[in-house]
Amino acid sequence: MFRFKETDFYLIGVILLLVGLGTLNLYSATIPQKETFFYKQLIWNIIGLTCLFLFAFYDYHRLMKYSSFLYVLFLVLLLLVLVYGRGTGGAKRWISIGLFSFQPSELMKPVMILLYSRLLSVRGEVKTWGKVFELGLYALLPALLIAKQPDLGTAVVMLFLFLVYLFVASSHLKYFFIVTFSSLGFLPVLWEFLKDYQKRRLLVFLDPDYDPLGVGYNLLQSKISLGSGGLFGVGFLKGLQHKLRFLPEHHTDFIFCVWGEEFGFVGVVVLLSLYLLLLWRMYKVALLAKDKEGFYIVCGVISLFFLHIFVNIAMTVGIIPVKGLPLPFFSYGGSATLSFFISAGLVLSVYRWRFAKEGGRSW
Amino acid sequence: MLMAVYCLFFLILLARLWYIQVLMERHYKAAAQENRVRLVLLKATRGTIYDRNGSVLAFNLPSYGLSFVPASLKGRYSSVEDFLKELSGELKIPYDELCRNYKRRFYSTYWPVLVIDGLPLTQVIDIREWLMPQGVLNLEVDTRRFYPWGEIFSHVIGYTAEISEAELKLYSGKGYRGGDHIGKTGLEKLYEDYLRGVDGYQEIEVDALGRRVSVIKEVLPKNGFNLLLNIDKHLQKVAYDALGDRRGAVILMNPKNGAVLALVSKPSYDPNYFVWGVSPSEWKSFISDPLRPMYNRAVQAELPPGSLFKTLVALASLSEKIVSPKQQFYCSGFMKVGNRVFKCWKEGGHGFVNLYRAIAHSCNVYFYNLGIQLGVRKIAEYAENCGFGRKTGIDLPSESEGFVPTPEWKEKYFKEFWYPGDTVNLSIGQGFLLVTPIQMATFVSAIANGGMLYQPMLAKALTDGDGNVIKEFSPKSCGKLPFSKSIIEEVKKGMRLAVTEGTAKLLSDSFIRAAGKTGSAQNPSGQEYAWFMGFAPYDNPEIAIVVLIEEGGAGGSAAVPVAKKVLEFFFGRYAYGSNKGKGG
Numbered sequence: 018m019f020r021f022k023e024t025d026f027y028l029i030g031v032i033l034l035l036v037g038l039g040t041l042n043l044y045s046a047t048i049p050q051k052e053t054f055f056y057k058q059l060i061w062n063i064i065g066l067t068c069l070f071l072f073a074f075y076d077y078h079r080l081m082k083y084s085s086f087l088y089v090l091f092l093v094l095l096l097l098v099l100v101y102g103r104g105t106g107g108a109k110r111w112i113s114i115g116l117f118s119f120q121p122s123e124l125m126k127p128v129m130i131l132l133y134s135r136l137l138s139v140r141g142e143v144k145t146w147g148k149v150f151e152l153g154l155y156a157l158l159p160a161l162l163i164a165k166q167p168d169l170g171t172a173v174v175m176l177f178l179f180l181v182y183l184f185v186a187s188s189h190l191k192y193f194f195i196v197t198f199s200s201l202g203f204l205p206v207l208w209e210f211l212k213d214y215q216k217r218r219l220l221v222f223l224d225p226d227y228d229p230l231g232v233g234y235n236l237l238q239s240k241i242s243l244g245s246g247g248l249f250g251v252g253f254l255k256g257l258q259h260k261l262r263f264l265p266e267h268h269t270d271f272i273f274c275v276w277g278e279e280f281g282f283v284g285v286v287v288l289l290s291l292y293l294l295l296l297w298r299m300y301k302v303a304l305l306a307k308d309k310e311g312f313y314i315v316c317g318v319i320s321l322f323f324l325h326i327f328v329n330i331a332m333t334v335g336i337i338p339v340k341g342l343p344l345p346f347f348s349y350g351g352s353a354t355l356s357f358f359i360s361a362g363l364v365l366s367v368y369r370w371r372f373a374k375e376g377g378r379s380w
Numbered sequence: 381m382l383m384a385v386y387c388l389f390f391l392i393l394l395a396r397l398w399y400i401q402v403l404m405e406r407h408y409k410a411a412a413q414e415n416r417v418r419l420v421l422l423k424a425t426r427g428t429i430y431d432r433n434g435s436v437l438a439f440n441l442p443s444y445g446l447s448f449v450p451a452s453l454k455g456r457y458s459s460v461e462d463f464l465k466e467l468s469g470e471l472k473i474p475y476d477e478l479c480r481n482y483k484r485r486f487y488s489t490y491w492p493v494l495v496i497d498g499l500p501l502t503q504v505i506d507i508r509e510w511l512m513p514q515g516v517l518n519l520e521v522d523t524r525r526f527y528p529w530g531e532i533f534s535h536v537i538g539y540t541a542e543i544s545e546a547e548l549k550l551y552s553g554k555g556y557r558g559g560d561h562i563g564k565t566g567l568e569k570l571y572e573d574y575l576r577g578v579d580g581y582q583e584i585e586v587d588a589l590g591r592r593v594s595v596i597k598e599v600l601p602k603n604g605f606n607l608l609l610n611i612d613k614h615l616q617k618v619a620y621d622a623l624g625d626r627r628g629a630v631i632l633m634n635p636k637n638g639a640v641l642a643l644v645s646k647p648s649y650d651p652n653y654f655v656w657g658v659s660p661s662e663w664k665s666f667i668s669d670p671l672r673p674m675y676n677r678a679v680q681a682e683l684p685p686g687s688l689f690k691t692l693v694a695l696a697s698l699s700e701k702i703v704s705p706k707q708q709f710y711c712s713g714f715m716k717v718g719n720r721v722f723k724c725w726k727e728g729g730h731g732f733v734n735l736y737r738a739i740a741h742s743c744n745v746y747f748y749n750l751g752i753q754l755g756v757r758k759i760a761e762y763a764e765n766c767g768f769g770r771k772t773g774i775d776l777p778s779e780s781e782g783f784v785p786t787p788e789w790k791e792k793y794f795k796e797f798w799y800p801g802d803t804v805n806l807s808i809g810q811g812f813l814l815v816t817p818i819q820m821a822t823f824v825s826a827i828a829n830g831g832m833l834y835q836p837m838l839a840k841a842l843t844d845g846d847g848n849v850i851k852e853f854s855p856k857s858c859g860k861l862p863f864s865k866s867i868i869e870e871v872k873k874g875m876r877l878a879v880t881e882g883t884a885k886l887l888s889d890s891f892i893r894a895a896g897k898t899g900s901a902q903n904p905s906g907q908e909y910a911w912f913m914g915f916a917p918y919d920n921p922e923i924a925i926v927v928l929i930e931e932g933g934a935g936g937s938a939a940v941p942v943a944k945k946v947l948e949f950f951f952g953r954y955a956y957g958s959n960k961g962k963g964g
Contacts, residue, residue, distance in 0.1 A: 181382075184382065185382065237411075240400055240408060241408045241411045241412050242412070243397065243400045243401055243408070244400050244401060244404050244405055244407060244408020244409065244411070244412075245405070245408050245409045245411075245412040246401055247401060247402070247405040247409070248401065248402055248405070257412070277397070277401065281401060282397060282398060282401040282402050285394075285397050285401065286394065289390055289393065289394060292390075293387065293390055296383065296386060297383070300383050316382065319382070319383075319386070320382070323386045323389070327386075327389050327390070327393065330393050330397075331392075331393060331396075334393065334396045334397060334400055335396075336392070336393075336396055
C-alpha cells in the first residue's frame with residue numbers, strides 16, 4: 018500500500034520546512050492582531066496538508082478526466098462571485114458556502130493546469146494558430162472574469178499559464194514569441210480597461226516617492242522594512258515595522274518583508290534557496306514523469322509556484338508594480354493555501370504514479 | 381530551459397535584495413527610525429516683559445490649533461486635498477488658507493502639520509465634538525503674545541509673529557521651525573535669543589496612525605528669560621498722551637546712566653493686530669499709510685536739529701576760545717555773508733547779546749558769527765565727537781545714523797563748493813545736517829551730567845522664572861563730550877536762562893527747575909519741526925528729555941508744553957510726590 022520509493026520525501030521535506038517557517042513568520046507578523054490570523058492559518062495548513070496527501074494518493078489520470086467539468090464548474094462559480102460575492106475595498110472575491118467562504122479564483126489555478134495538461138496530452142502539441150487561439154480563449158475567459166472582480170494579479174496568472182504551455186507544448190517556439198510580443202503591444206489597450214487605482218499603482222511604481230501617502234506608501238514601507246533588516250536581520254519577533262503597522266498588508270501581500278526585516282539578507286537567501294530547491298525537486302519529477310500528462314502537470318505547477326514567488330517578492334522590492342499575489346506557504350489566506358497544497362499534491366501524485374501500469378492502480 | 385529562465389529571475393531578485401538590504405541598509409534604517417520615532421515638541425514659554433516697576437508689558441495667552449499627521453489619513457481619505465476640503469467645509473475656514481498653511485509647514489508625512497492655529501476657545505469646543513472621534517486631528521495648545529498696552533509700547537517692544545521663510549533661512553541652525561513665532565521688531569526682535577528659551581521635546585514611539593506607544597526620551601524645555609525694562613509704564617503713557625494727535629517723538633532718559641524711561645513715537649499701531657497674522661494686502665496698507673505708523677520716529681527719523689544745535693556751536697566756540705561767555709555781539713536782525721543776507725528769526729534783531737542770552741533767545745546772528753569763525757571742518761569734527769552721524773547703540777533694531785556734512789561730501793554729491801553760506805546754515809542746525817531724536821537725547825544727557833555720553837538702554841535686566849537676575853545691563857559709556865566741565869557749565873546757564881526768560885519760558889511757571897533749548901527746524905514740505913531738549917532739576921539733573929513734533933511749528937509753543945506735562949508728572953511722581961501717580 019504505502020511504498021517508500023513511491024513517495025518523494027525530499028519534496029515533502031522541503032514543503033514541510035517552508036510551511037513551518039511560513040507559520041512562524043506569520044506568528045511574528047500578526048502579533049498586533051492578537052494571533053487570530055495565526056490560528057486560522059494553522060487550521061488552513063492542516064487542511065492543506067490533508068489535501069496534499071489526498072491528491073498525492075489520487076491518480077492524476079482520473080482527476081484529469083474531470084478537468085473539463087471542473088473548469089466549467091469554476092467558471093460558473095467565478096460568475097457567481099461577480100453577482101453574489103463579497104470582499105473588502107470594493108473588490109468581490111469570496112463566495113460563501115455555509116460556514117466558510119473561499120475564493121474560486123484561487124482554486125481555478127490548479128484547475129487550469131489540469132485542463133491544459135489534459136487538452137495537450139489528448140490532442141497533441143499545438144501546431145496551428147487555430148489551436149493557439151482556442152487555448153488562449155480557455156485562459157482568457159477566467160482571466161476576464163477574475164479581472165472584473167477586480168483581481169488583476171490572479172488574472173495574470175491565468176494568462177501566464179497559457180504562455181507557459183505554449184512554450185512547453187507547441188511544435189514551434191514562434192507561437193510563444195509571437196503571442197508574447199503581440200500581447201505586449203496590446204498593453205496600451207489594456208490600460209484603458211484598468212481602474213483608476215490600478216493606473217495609480219502603475220504610475221506610482223515608476224516613482225514611489227511621488228505619493229507617499231497613497232499607493233507609494235506601501236512600496237516605500239516595504240523597502241524600509243527590508244532595508245532595516247540589513248545583512249543578518251533584527252531577529253525573530255523583533256521586527257518593528259509591521260508591529261507598529263507601518264507595513265500594510267503585512268500578513269498577506271507583504272509577508273516577505275517581515276521575514277526580510279527579522280532575518281536579513283542571510284535569511285532571504287535561505288528562503289529563496291528553499292524555494293529554488295522546491296522548484297528544482299519538482300523539475301526532477303517532471304523529468305521522471307511517466308507520460309505527457311504528468312510532465313505537463315508538473316510544468317504547470319512549477320510555473321505556478323515560480324510566478325507567485327517571483328511576483329510577490331519582486332513587488333516587495335519594487336521591481337514590478339504592486340500586484341496582490343500571495344507568497345506560497347507564507348502569506349495568510351485559506352483558498353490560496355489550499356491551491357498551493359493541491360498543486361504540490363498533484364506533483365507528488367505524478368511522482369507516485371510513474372510506476373503504475375497504464376490505467377492501473379497501485380493499491 | 382524553463383528552469384534556467386526561472387533561476388535567472390531568482391538571481392535578479394537576489395541582486396535587488398542585496399541592493400536594498402546590504403547596500404542601502406543605512407538609508408532604510410534611518411527611514412525606519414523616522415517612521416516610528418516622533419518628536420513631540422515641548423514648547424518653551426517666551427519670557428514676560430516688565431517695566432521698571434514690575435508691570436507686565438507683554439505676556440503669553442494660550443492659543444489653540446489643530447494638527448494632523450499626513451500619513452494617518454491613509455485609508456480614510458483618498459488625498460490630503462480631500463481632507464482639507466472637508467475640514468474647510470466643517471470649520472468654515474477658507475480652503476486656500478488651509479492649503480497655504482499645509483504647504484508652508486509640511487515637514488514629513490510622519491510629522492504633525494499645524495493646519496489651523498489661533499482658534500478661539502469657543503470654537504475649539506465645537507471642533508471637539510466633530511473631529512476628535514475621528515482621531516485624525518490633534519488639538520495643539522500653543523501661546524501667542526499679548527500686549528495689554530497696545531499702541532503705547534509698540535515702538536519700544538515691537539511684536540512677535542509667525543516666522544517667515546526668509547527668516548527661517550536667515551536663522552537656520554537656531555532651531556526654528558515653520559509656524560514658530562519670532563520677534564519681528566523692537567525689543568522682541570533684539571532680545572529674541574533671551575526671550576524665546578529653548579524648546580524641549582519628547583521622543584515617543586508611535587504606530588502608523590500616530591498613536592503614542594511609549595516615551596523613549598524626554599528633554600524638558602527651558603523657558604525664556606523675563607526682560608525687565610528701564611521704561612516706566614506711567615511715564616510712557618503720560619508722554620504718549622501728551623503728544624496728542626500730533627506726529628512726533630518723546631524720549632526721557634536718566635542722564636546719569638543712559639536708562640531710557642520713556643520712548644514714544646506717534647502715530648503708533650496696535651502690535652496685537654500683527655501677532656495673529658495679517659494678509660499681504662493688510663500689510664501693504666500699513667506700509668503705504670502716509671502717516672507711517674510703523675516708522676519709529678524716536679530712533680529712525682533723520683531731521684535737521686535746528687536751534688538745538690546752537691548749544692554744540694556754543695560749546696565748540698568756547699572750547700576753541702573764539703568767544704568768551706560774556707562777550708557781546710550785536711544782532712540787527714540780519715547778517716550779510718558774501719552776497720547773501722541771513723536773517724535772525726526776530727524782526728529787528730536782539731540787539732547786544734552775550735552767550736547766555738544768545739542761547740536763551742536763540743539768536744541766529746550770534747551763532748552765524750561763531751559758526752563762520754569756527755568753520756565747517758571744526759563744527760563737523762565736534763559734531764562727530766559728540767555722537768552725531770553714528771548710531772547711539774540704543775537696544776532697538778533699525779536705528780538711523782543721521783548725517784554730518786563736510787565740504788568733501790558736498791563736492792562729491794552736488795559737484796559744488798562748500799559756500800560760506802552753508803557754514804552759516806550749519807551753525808544754526810539747518811541745511812544738510814541730520815540728527816535723530818535719540819541722538820539729541822544722548823547729547824542733552826551728556827550736557828546735563830557734565831560730559832558723559834551714555835549708550836541709551838531700554839533693557840535693565842534679565843531674570844529667570846524664579847526672579848533671579850541672570851544678567852544686568854549696566855550703563856555703557858560711549859565716550860565723552862570733547863569739552864571741559866566748566867565750559868559745559870556756561871552753556872547750561874544759557875539753557876537755564878532759556879527757561880526763565882527765553883524761548884522755553886512756558887516752563888518757568890512750574891515747580892520744576894528745568895533747563896533746555898528749543899528749536900524750530902525748517903521743513904521744506906510743511907510747517908517747522910518743533911523741538912525741545914532739556915533736563916531737570918537744573919542743579920542736579922535727574923532726567924533729560926527730548927520732544928519732537930513734526931510740523932508742530934515753533935519749538936517754544938509746541939514742544940515745550942509737552943515737555944512740561946511729562947516733566948511735571950515725573951517729578952510729581954518720583955521727586956516730590958509721596959503718593960504714586962498723584963503728581964503732575
